Amino acid sequence: MSRTEVFPEHTDVLIAGSGAAGMRAAIAAHDAGAKVVLLAKGPRRANHTRMSGGRYNAVSGLNPGDTTDAFYQDTLDSGAGINNYRLARILADEAMDRAYDLESYGLAWDRTDIRKYYMSMTGGGTFVRTLGSVDEGIGITEVMLHQLHKRGIRICDFHMLADVVQDDDGRVVGGLALDLSKGAWRYFSAGAVVIATGGTSQLYETSSGPAINTGDGIAIALRAGAELVDIEFMQFIPISFVYPPSARGYTLTEPAHYGMRHFDPKAEAAHLVNNKGERFVLKHDPVRREGSTRDVLARAIMLEILEGRGTPEGGVLMLPDSKVFESFLKERPIYVKRLLENYGEGQARLEAPIQVMPSALYTLGGVRIDPSCRCNVPGLIVGGEAAGGVHGANRLGGSSMPDIQVFGRRAGIAAAEDAKEYAGAGAAQLEKAHARAAQLEACIGRSDGVRPPDVKKRIQKLMWDHVGLVRNGEKLTETLAAFRNLREHVLPTVKVTSKSRVLNREWMEALELENLLDIGEAMAASSLQRPETRGAHYRTDFPETDPNWTANLIVRRHAGALNVEKKAVVMLDQASPQRENVGAIA
Amino acid sequence: MSKTALPRNTTRQAEAMLYGEAARKLHRVSGAVIILFVLVHVIVQAVRHAPIFATANAAAPWLQALQEQNWVHAILFFCIAFHTFYGLKLLAGELGFRLHYKTAFWAVVIVSALIGLREVLRYAGI
Amino acid sequence: MPSDIKLRAKIRRYDPSVDAEPHYETYEVAGKDNWRVLDVIRSVYEHQAGDLAYQFACRAGRCGTCAVKVNGVPVLACQERCKPEMRIEPLTPFPVLRDLVVDRTEVEARYEKHALTPQRATEYAGGPEAIEPKLAEELCHMDSCLACMVCVSGCPAVAERAFDGPAFMLKLRHMAKHPVDTGNRLEQAIDAGMLECFGCDLCTQLCPADLSPAQAIREFRREMIFGGSAKHE
Numbered sequence: 001m002s003r004t005e006v007f008p009e010h011t012d013v014l015i016a017g018s019g020a021a022g023m024r025a026a027i028a029a030h031d032a033g034a035k036v037v038l039l040a041k042g043p044r045r046a047n048h049t050r051m052s053g054g055r056y057n058a059v060s061g062l063n064p065g066d067t068t069d070a071f072y073q074d075t076l077d078s079g080a081g082i083n084n085y086r087l088a089r090i091l092a093d094e095a096m097d098r099a100y101d102l103e104s105y106g107l108a109w110d111r112t113d114i115r116k117y118y119m120s121m122t123g124g125g126t127f128v129r130t131l132g133s134v135d136e137g138i139g140i141t142e143v144m145l146h147q148l149h150k151r152g153i154r155i156c157d158f159h160m161l162a163d164v165v166q167d168d169d170g171r172v173v174g175g176l177a178l179d180l181s182k183g184a185w186r187y188f189s190a191g192a193v194v195i196a197t198g199g200t201s202q203l204y205e206t207s208s209g210p211a212i213n214t215g216d217g218i219a220i221a222l223r224a225g226a227e228l229v230d231i232e233f234m235q236f237i238p239i240s241f242v243y244p245p246s247a248r249g250y251t252l253t254e255p256a257h258y259g260m261r262h263f264d265p266k267a268e269a270a271h272l273v274n275n276k277g278e279r280f281v282l283k284h285d286p287v288r289r290e291g292s293t294r295d296v297l298a299r300a301i302m303l304e305i306l307e308g309r310g311t312p313e314g315g316v317l318m319l320p321d322s323k324v325f326e327s328f329l330k331e332r333p334i335y336v337k338r339l340l341e342n343y344g345e346g347q348a349r350l351e352a353p354i355q356v357m358p359s360a361l362y363t364l365g366g367v368r369i370d371p372s373c374r375c376n377v378p379g380l381i382v383g384g385e386a387a388g389g390v391h392g393a394n395r396l397g398g399s400s401m402p403d404i405q406v407f408g409r410r411a412g413i414a415a416a417e418d419a420k421e422y423a424g425a426g427a428a429q430l431e432k433a434h435a436r437a438a439q440l441e442a443c444i445g446r447s448d449g450v451r452p453p454d455v456k457k458r459i460q461k462l463m464w465d466h467v468g469l470v471r472n473g474e475k476l477t478e479t480l481a482a483f484r485n486l487r488e489h490v491l492p493t494v495k496v497t498s499k500s501r502v503l504n505r506e507w508m509e510a511l512e513l514e515n516l517l518d519i520g521e522a523m524a525a526s527s528l529q530r531p532e533t534r535g536a537h538y539r540t541d542f543p544e545t546d547p548n549w550t551a552n553l554i555v556r557r558h559a560g561a562l563n564v565e566k567k568a569v570v571m572l573d574q575a576s577p578q579r580e581n582v583g584a585i586a
Numbered sequence: 587m588s589k590t591a592l593p594r595n596t597t598r599q600a601e602a603m604l605y606g607e608a609a610r611k612l613h614r615v616s617g618a619v620i621i622l623f624v625l626v627h628v629i630v631q632a633v634r635h636a637p638i639f640a641t642a643n644a645a646a647p648w649l650q651a652l653q654e655q656n657w658v659h660a661i662l663f664f665c666i667a668f669h670t671f672y673g674l675k676l677l678a679g680e681l682g683f684r685l686h687y688k689t690a691f692w693a694v695v696i697v698s699a700l701i702g703l704r705e706v707l708r709y710a711g712i
Numbered sequence: 713m714p715s716d717i718k719l720r721a722k723i724r725r726y727d728p729s730v731d732a733e734p735h736y737e738t739y740e741v742a743g744k745d746n747w748r749v750l751d752v753i754r755s756v757y758e759h760q761a762g763d764l765a766y767q768f769a770c771r772a773g774r775c776g777t778c779a780v781k782v783n784g785v786p787v788l789a790c791q792e793r794c795k796p797e798m799r800i801e802p803l804t805p806f807p808v809l810r811d812l813v814v815d816r817t818e819v820e821a822r823y824e825k826h827a828l829t830p831q832r833a834t835e836y837a838g839g840p841e842a843i844e845p846k847l848a849e850e851l852c853h854m855d856s857c858l859a860c861m862v863c864v865s866g867c868p869a870v871a872e873r874a875f876d877g878p879a880f881m882l883k884l885r886h887m888a889k890h891p892v893d894t895g896n897r898l899e900q901a902i903d904a905g906m907l908e909c910f911g912c913d914l915c916t917q918l919c920p921a922d923l924s925p926a927q928a929i930r931e932f933r934r935e936m937i938f939g940g941s942a943k944h945e
Contacts, residue, residue: 043777043816045859046769104836106829106890107855108848115840134852138774142855149824157816181809210769243714244746246790250772312713329590330849334856337593337922338772341791348592453758498763500727502810506762593922597748597793600785606912610868676911680933687913 004437006176006185008430011037012419013412014175014188016161016217017196019047020401021384021408023144024098025194028412030151034419037188038148039159039177041197041212045141048198048209048385052137053253053332055130055398056109058095060117066127068092075399078124078293079392080535081550082230084570086371087390091399091406098405099131105143109133110331120331121265122397123256124293128265130398132331140401158503159186161216162511163436164193164224164380165429171422172224172379176433178440180508183501187433191419192379194411195221196404199363199385200234200519202512205457205464206249207360208237217386219515221367222522226375228555229388230365231519232526233536235395236469238297239272239356242315247342249359252335254397255290255297258320258350262327265291271319272301272356274309280316295394295536298358302469305357315357320350358469362400364391364536365526368554373411379418383411389552389570393535443510449495452509455486459516467524472541476528483521491517522562526553529564605691612695613672616665623662656709664702671698714746719794721752723764724801727810734808736799737761743794749782750789752798753812765811773920776860779803780812786865788858788920803865819861822876826904828883831895843891854886854928856921863915863925875905878915878925885928888942897942901932 013029015022018040026036040046059068072092076083103109109131110118119128133139148155158181165174165187174189197217201209222228239255241247256262258270269290274280284300285292301316310316328350329336339348346352366388367375373383384404391399443449462482466475491513496506530553532546533539552570556563630649633639643649652658671694679685719741726734739756750768757764768778771790778789781801789800806814843851857879864870864877881901888897909929916924935942 042767042769043775044820046767046775046777050775051770051772100838100840103839103841104830106887106893108843108851108890109840110852111840111843111845111848114842114844117840118845134849135856138858139852139855142857142859143829146823146828149820150827150829155820181813181815210775211771212769244748244751245744246748246750246771250770326590329592333593333853334774334921337595340592341595341597345592349590451762453762496762500730500763500765500810502727502729503765503813504763505757505765596920596922597791599787599918599920600782600792601795602917604785604866604914605917606910606914607868610910610912679911680930680937682930682934684927687916 004185004434004441006187006430006433006437008187008189009037010189011035012191013037013194013415014190014192015039015194015196015415016175017047017198017384017386018044018155019049019196019198019384019404020140020144021404021411022194022196023141023148024405024408025196025383025412025415026153027144027147027151028409029194029416030153032413032416034191034416036153038153038155039161039175040155040157041160041216043157044145044155046210046212047141048213049137049404050141051208051210051250052140052401053132053251053335054136054140054401055120055122055132056095056099056401057122057125057130057396057398058099058402059092059129060096060099060119060131062117062119063128066129070127071095071129074125074396075391078394078396080394080545081392082534082552082569083392084229084389085572086570087369088392089572090371091390091403094406095402098402098409101405102140102143105147107133107139107143120262121256123254123269123291123297124396125398126265128263134331134333136332136334157181160508160511161197161220162440163220165432165436166224167429170225170377172377173429174433176436178511180503183504183507185433185437187430189429191422192381192415194415195367195380195382195386196384196408196411197386199366200516201360201363203460203463203516203520203523204360204468205460206240206357208240208249208251209361214512214515215363215519216512216515217382218363218366219518221375221377221380221382221386222518222555222557224377224380225557226377226380226382227368228365228522229368229552230392231388231522231555232530232553233364233393234360234468234523235294235362235364235536236298236302236358237361238294238301238358239318240359241338241342242313242355242357244342247338250338251359251361252354252356254294255318256397257328258318258324258354259290260321260324261291262324268321270321272297273317273319274304275311276309280304280309293394294397298536299469299538301356301358306470311355313355315355317353318356319353322350325350360464360468362395364388364393364395371410372414373407374414379422381411381415381418383407393537440511443494443496444501444507446493446495449493450490451497452494452506452513455490455494455513456509456516458486459513459520463520463523467520467527469538471527471537471539473528473539476524479524480521480528483517483524487517522555525562526555526564529553529566605687609672609691612668616669619662619665620669654709656706659705659709660702663705664698667698667701668694714744717743717745717794718796719743719747719752720797721756722799723753723756723812725811726808728808747794748790749780749787749792749794749798749800750778752794753789753800765809765813767813774858776858776920779860779862779865781865786862786918788860788862791920803861805865805871806861816861819859822880823859823883826880826884826900827895828887830887830890830893832892833894841892847889847891851886851890854882854889854923857882857923858921860920862918862920866914866918868912868914869905869908869910873905873908875908878909878929880904881906881909881932882923882925882928885931885942888932891943898932898935901929902936906932
């Protein structure tokens with residue numbers, strides 16, 4: 001049998017992920033003097049940032065009542081106190097500077113006057129502070145892409161990071177990538193590898209993210225010995241499109257944007273009613289009502305649907321306030337267009353009820369990082385949705401955009417530093433790259449077996465039903481057993497139909513399956529270990545929040561088994577816990 | 587319902603008539619017709635009136651009738667009108683007049699068709 | 713509630729590394745009348761042709777990567793509604809990688825060549841730039857171009873002449889109008905074949921983001937003939 005061919009290359013910094021976190025890391029690493037290669041799993045514009053409404057929380061000074069302390073406090077409140085306080089503080093402090101960076105790249109933030117930004121509210125915040133631009137995530141990704149072009153940074157489209165390679169001390173020394181456009185393996189030896197591959201929304205049957213977000217980077221980090229934090233917390237956007245199938249699950253943001261609460265934190269958000277016309281959210285949050293945080297709203301809606309009070313199509317109804325239509329059209333014309341095309345004119349004008357359902361949106365947990373975006377595995381840097389701890393148990397709407405800019409930049413800086421220090425023999429690990437590539441080709445040879453899309457659907461259904469918005473110990477245990485069965489008996493039988501190596505979607509999905517299972521397992525295991533309800537994590541067998549559980553669960557792979565450990569929350573005054581762990585390998 | 591214009595519904599693009607394509611094809615065809623007409627007209631007039639071509643003229647008595655066919659006139663006038671007006675529409679756009687491609691297309695086609703139709707009516711004595 | 717509908721999809725199959733030439737395969741799909749073309753393609757992949765190569769990501773009309781030709785018209789597969797009879801082909805005039813996926817290397821090369829970052833006369837001083845609110849809105853509208861290449865695919869001038877394409881003209885106009893950009897965007901546009909535009913507005917009709925590259929070209933042309941600057945409009 002001929003040896004799997006792997007083309008070796010070298011770079012200082014290898015970045016996986018073409019969203020804003022990856023791109024911002026590329027800019028920062030390049031500007032710090034490093035040679036950068038960025039891997040995009042598909043065409044470079046296919047990423048989650050692109051799909052975002054581009055709302056950007058930052059303290060600009062334009063709202064005299066608002067301060068970075070208030071933003072920081074809102075972040076902790078929303079996160080139910082289990083955020084990494086240091087990361088939350090950094091987010092609040094650096095968000096505005098990064099917004100100005102985007103301005104310098106050519107993004108024209110919406111304004112009320114020539115130098116005054118326009119601001120709106122999001123659900124859960126206490127002050128009006130959210131910036132935005134009419135071109136949303138599209139504009140953000142475009143201006144950043146052109147910054148990469150300007151610096152001559154190499155972007156490899158259709159390159160899926162399949163795994164990282166570590167030396168005998170456990171330091172990450174390179175990344176193995178599959179060039180899907182050719183079906184060829186490339187091994188990039190690097191001084192540092194940045195994981196900015198986004199979240200795991202595709203783990204769920206109904207999700208808002210792009211098809212490529214199968215948690216690849218998080219799984220790769222886990223397999224390399226990295227610690228994950230808060231992985232049991234998955235944010236569901238409360239409202240998303242119910243139909244048509246291609247649009248199902250695509251975010252409609254929050255009820256706050258469809259009512260006068262859009263401008264005034266004390267005003268009403270759009271009302272949500274079940275098939276009896278009842279405002280069921282009042283049962284869950286009588287104070288903030290439909291202006292509540294995403295976790296409360298998503299759960300409320302899911303429970304209505306599960307208890308049979310949803311619409312025939314499987315959603316609930318949102319009653320928008322037509323008074324905000326003119327503003328909504330001006331700020332978010334793309335959303336109005338989608339409402340028109342998917343639902344109809346009445347809905348687009350915010351004059352008719354809009355059918356909505358919750359959908360998996362954002363991975364709150366992820367790789368455990370310190371303020372420099374380093375994790376416990378040397379040579380591995382993580383930023384953006386793939387990292388955990390910034391937002392705790394629930395993220396504020398509008399906080400992901402600043403997160404990816406702030407921590408994307410920090411990741412790039414750290415990567416350039418680590419690459420400079422490292423003068424190791426990366427190329428000598430080519431053998432390990434070959435071995436891993438050979439493993440990942442196993443499914444191509446099989447003539448009999450099960451197709452990856454079928455296995456993916458099973459995982460997605462298990463996650464949606466049991467590790468989603470509504471959880472309990474029994475179902476979580478069952479799910480872990482189902483995952484074990486899939487891993488041991490089904491995964492080894494996965495086959496691909498196509499004999500072509502070029503753009504072999506089934507092969508890509510086969511690689512994704514291992515990642516999905518790794519994360520799914522980690523999510524189910526840590527959900528089982530947290531006997532309470534907090535933020536996005538809701539357990540019917542433990543429906544109250546337990547103050548003893550104001551702590552984080554750290555997940556780590558050790559000798560093939562998952563280790564879940566409870567650790568104290570990282571407070572502001574603590575020395576970074578990562579410093580102790582650097583060098584300690586599984 | 588409020589009167590503000592909504593963004594377009596672009597989910598049936600492949601079912602719509604492609605105005606730019608139709609306009610361009612018509613502009614090319616009408617341009618070719620005009621050029622062909624000028625060529626033919628010059629030759630026919632030469633044959634009919636230049637003494638040197640008298641024998642050829644005698645051999646082709648149908649040349650006179652050809653010039654009097656209403657459909658020949660109608661097509662020719664439509665082509666001249668369409669080519670001119672569409673050309674003016676392009677010019678107007680470049681000078682800063684905002685014209686919607688759909689409205690402009692139909693306006694030009696209808697006016698040109700009317701001019702063509704006028705020839706048919708004129709020959710019919712109306 | 714949507715109703716059931718029978719769909720026939722004739723999809724162009726071609727693997728340049730093994731096939732001598734492309735061929736079409738017809739798939740019968742049982743779908744619903746509110747499906748989009750992407751739903752049909754995914755159904756074919758999931759139930760009938762596991763070796764089909766196609767591209768999509770956001771399925772919400774934002775990444776622009778799913779563009780294909782349906783019945784000869786370039787569209788976004790995730791936005792275009794399904795039809796009882798569909799001929800689905802990769803986006804012309806790009807080289808085909810396999811089946812419905814095209815190679816966008818040339819596209820990126822063109823974007824890079826045009827240097828679409830603000831070329832400042834002085835360093836960025838920090839804080840908000842001085843931009844009129846209406847202009848900021850207009851700039852953002854222009855920058856909501858998806859780079860999907862539907863307009864480039866449908867453009868008759870691109871097919872016949874040396875012209876980069878409408879999408880690139882729109883981006884150049886975006887920079888031309890940005891108050892801090894000092895690049896000679898008009899000259900760049902002319903070099904990229906702007907004058908070849910027929911003014912047919914097919915790009916305006918086909919754009920899935922409701923933009924008008926043709927209008928951007930007209931504005932450039934007025935500037936070229938009458939002088940003036942994009943900044944003062």
